[in-house]
Amino acid sequence: MSVKIEPRPDGQPGQKPKLATFVALLINSF
Structure with a gap:
């Protein structure tokens, strides 16, 4: 999945x- 996070x-x-x-x-993915 592609999630774009722009501050x-x-x-x-x-x-x-x-x-x-x-x-x-992300951490849980690893």
């Missing part, structure tokens, strides 16, 4: 939690 200076709410979940998924 935005807008500071959108829920951006960090999503990143954390993505990282957790």
Whole structure:
């Protein structure tokens, strides 16, 4: 699956939690 994560200076709410979940998924993959 291809997920594009682009950090935005807008500071959108829920951006960090999503990143954390993505990282957790990556770690769990390995």
